[in-house]
Amino acid sequence: MSWDKTGKDGSLLKWYDVMEAEKYEYTVGPAGEQFFNGLKQNKIIGSKCSKCGKIYIPARLYCEDCFVKINEYVEIKDEPYIDSFTTIYADDEGNKLSTPVYIALIRFPNTKGGILCYAEGNVRLGAKAKIVSFEWPIRVRVE
């Protein structure tokens, strides 16, 4: 694999290459399967640690604090909020986009973790967001 790097001081570098993804098998694992199957049913699925009660989003297989395997999956019904976001004004080639694109990290109350998604509307920190599409990548709308 070779890496061609272009760019100059003060500008972002771009890497052009081909990922050899077809040579590897990647699975989302048992917890990821719960999460993505939930999305197909318009649900956010987290996993709940039986020892400390923490809920992880997306669902994961082990509690990072207790080091115990998680076997319980729960649907999250609370509205997410915008934890952080970035605004994209240009495409990969530097061409100005007609409408800026927001990429946001959404989190849910009383849970650990979060989900990166596309956001639209009056995107701002801490604002409540409504999931408008559960198709991956998720889309949220902020009023």
Ligand SMILES: [Zn+2]
């Ligand atoms: Zn735990």
